[in-house]
Amino acid sequence: MNPLPRLPRLSRVIGLLAAVTLVAPVAACGSDSDDSPSSDASSSGASSDGTTITVLAAASLTESFGELAKTFEGAHPGVTVKLAFDSSATLAQQAVEGAPADVLATADTRTMDDAKSAVTDAPEIFATNQLVMVTPADNPAGITSFDDIENGDVTYVACVETAPCGDIWATLAKKDDVTSQPASLEVDVKSVLAKVTSDEADAGFVYSTDAVAAGDDVKEFPVPGSDDEITSYPIAVLQQSDHSDLAREFVDLVTSKQGRSVLEKAGFGAP
């Protein structure tokens, strides 16, 4: 039953197995959690002798901060603004661990509190966001209002409670006495939006900025009580900044009238 030639092969497979068992879960987590800030430089022609400031920003700020970075570079010739977008929790952790960056902007005050030891002065609130309900553009479940999620045939998704968007969802669901259960609890708001835009869910709960970014791909509906559960976006200069004066100026731009109009266009509310 045990012909000799097969044994070496089997042991080799077992060796491979050991590697797979130990590494696979970890590797899988790493593959899309983006542990390091992907340096999505919105660099408009980085000048070689100029200075660079790095801004760590919540993923929902992608469009608006991209535009503000260009404005900033236009006003400061020779300065390049490097933007790194990720989940607020990840960015706060990186800031505390001394990531070489100048400015931190998160999607809620809780994550900014986590980074307290890394910021120079009191963070400023520069924008707010609130939860809305979106459906695919063709609205397959024929949803007309928030109450329709109680209809058993409606498949909807929300964020998991450990993510800021899920925290708000859980609070609102309790307030509005929602009894139906989501089909899935996604780890971040972009995954919720993706489920809706790809037509895998009849409805999803995302930020109003996500609904604006998705444009014609989604239909937006208000969520009762969401005005009382707004999330605030704080911004601060980091202690490890080598260009704190420039970093300060970037923060000033974000909180300026011009900054506010860019943010409003992206769907953010005023602080």
Added chain:
Amino acid sequence: MSGTRPSAPGAGRAPLVLVLPGAIAAVLLVLPLITLVATTPWRDLPDQLGSTVVHQALWLSLETSLLTVALCAVLGTPLAWLLARVEFPGRSLLRAAVAVPLVLPPVVAGVALLSALGRSGVLGRPLLDGFGLTLPYTTPAVVIAHTFVAMPFFVLSVEGALRTAGERFDVVAATLGATRWTTFRRVTLPLALPGLVAGGVLAWARSLGEFGATITFAGNYPGTTQTMPSLIYTELQADRGAAQSLSMILLAVSILVLAALRQRWLRPL
């Protein structure tokens, strides 16, 4: 990694040019695991072991990974046999295709499954219109996602075993009057058993750790689709310490099962 002890008399000392990179490789593989264990806040563990969410995730992980192995055995063994024993057009192409999920990023595997079996997928749409069936957000979707990523490990392992065993015994059985099905059951399969076991263990391990395809295709909901790796990733958003101690539970379970298997199946190694 056998240190500097020569492997055979007269072979001489192991050359530094091999020992040094080998040692670095060993450190790279082992050190993060040691630090993971060392920095885990163990005091969270009793609470976690008592929580319903963890129970559900652990149970679902065990259930789906075992179902995955069963599905791999039932469907993968015939496929491996076809690849190893039957000449047909496009065989080498099929073998290459079977190996693709090995290199596919799991998240992409999830997107691929959605494009085929999602509500508006190529197969999923007729399934919904014809039978009112939807796969995403269900436990079967988890098993399908796991099978998709784990099957290649199983098929390649069994096919290798079938090739190594060779066709001699099959031919002998045939000359003694056995049909091809009898030969498969009574001769081919028993000879390939070590390959089946190894492939099963590999597929099980891959399934237990599977995360990207599951969360993309099946979703993430406690009790129906949230497996241990999904729960760990979810916890990672809020509390890294809690995520680490959950990883320890998964690690412990997999080591226990492997140790049990070694007792039962792999002792001769």
